[in-house]
Amino acid sequence: MTSEKSAISVSNLTKRYGNLLAVDGIHFKVQRGRIFGFLGPNGAGKTTTIKAILGLIKVDEGEIEINGMNIKENGKEAKRSIGYLPERISFYDNLTALQNLSFYAELKGSTNEECKALLEEIGLGQVMNKKVRKFSRGMIQRLGIARSLLGDPDILILDEPSTGLDPEGSLLVKEKLRSLNGKGCTIFLSSHILAEVQAICSDVIIINKGKLVAEGRIEDLSRKLEIKPKITISLDEKPPENILNELSNMQGIYKVEGKGSLIEVTCEPEVKVDVLIHLKKSGLKIKDFETRTPSLEKIFMKCIKEGS
């Protein structure tokens, strides 16, 4: 064990349900302090992988370590540092929100005060003494998020955290995740909302039909898949041809297109600034510019197609 052990390490994970190979020899590591998006089409095996990480299901093969602790041998200790939001969230219907949360808090070694504070923070302060039976879908989702945050976990594992949340709720969650991550919490979340993943995750892991198809930082993946960022520059006049030609000959630039007073440049991320500098030096007036990072959607679709 080294000091830089991963927060979550999954090796050769395999899980069968009867004849169905739900997860097929997956390997990956989640480094500490990062936010990982775990992506894949419906039925890809995300929930199954997450359940295996938490020791909820018996796996056919493979080893899982949480902070260097094996989940099979040292499950109780390993789970102390994890906050978990299941895909299907449920609570004891007969008990109130606060009673429910206090029960889990006791198991996590945190206090009733912390429960109340969390309920306030997540927007359930008004209804904490109401029975969960009377909660709406989104309120249950919020309560589930509060439960996952009990006891300041170092690792948060969230299976589709924004399902059922209103825009305010999902914004709240996004901000909370960023601030927790700022304090060093590692986050591993599965989601189908790629824009959200792109907005908060540094890394992604993509699986399809139980197999790993891509893993890495979003920029690295887009580079590898040759999905390039594009910048659109608007000038106050139509640029001369020779400047467009000069741009095309620069290192790291793939495509230059002039559209009236607009120029669209497809290039490596590092040369975006050079393009602007070159235009400025050539005496052109830049009115505005917009850079578009490659969308995660493109990466996702490309990976899924190549994988199958």
Added chain:
Amino acid sequence: MKELRCVAKKEIMDNIRNKWIIFSSGILVLLLLTSLFLMPSLKYCADFKEAISQLAKLVSPIVPIIALILGYASIAREIESGTMEALVAMPISRREIIAGKFLGLLAVLVISISISFGVSAMVIAFSRTMENFSYFFLFMLYTILLGSSFLALSFFFSSLLRKRSSALILAIFIWFFFNLIMPLIQTGLLLEVGMKGALAGKIPDWFYALDFLNPLSMYTSLVDMLAGSAKNLPSFYTPYSLVAVFLIWILLFFLLTVLKFERTDI
């Protein structure tokens, strides 16, 4: 240990106000009292020692029902609803979850039987003279053993199933099996195989051993022994051995539940 207590506490909170438990405990009180005050054979009976055999006949179908209501879906329901997933993801071992749930349910069972018997005892104590109240207390302890064995049994079966509806059907079957089918099999066997011995006035030993397979038979025997109405018993068939077998039953099904649950995908 803290985890175990915490789960047990939640289980008690979640079950103690179960309306079916309250309802069947009420029935139990009603049966005990009406029989002691209205049944001709018990109305003038001044000694608990004489009354308990008859009372046991009334109690023995009801107490298993209370136990089955508590246990039948206790695991299946949590798996079906999804609360088990959140619980297993907490820093707690599966063994602790099962032990905590079982102890919590056991506490609810003991509370409901004790209250039913306690209320009945108080009403009797205030309204008529009965001797040998200590027999009533022993009678209650035996009843708790009976309930606990059914609780352990239904708890185990609830770990085999993932759906509440199938667990309910199984619970009904268990009740029928031990209340009606087992006694039929036992009598049938006795008539078929043990006729000679029975005719000679001595029931063969193996027939008594069969009782160990049915908590209700064990309960009846224990009560009969208490009332002094059991005669010519084999030497292995004593209150001590019966209580020991009860405890083995409870422990066995509890352990089977732990073994099963440790292998269950949540």
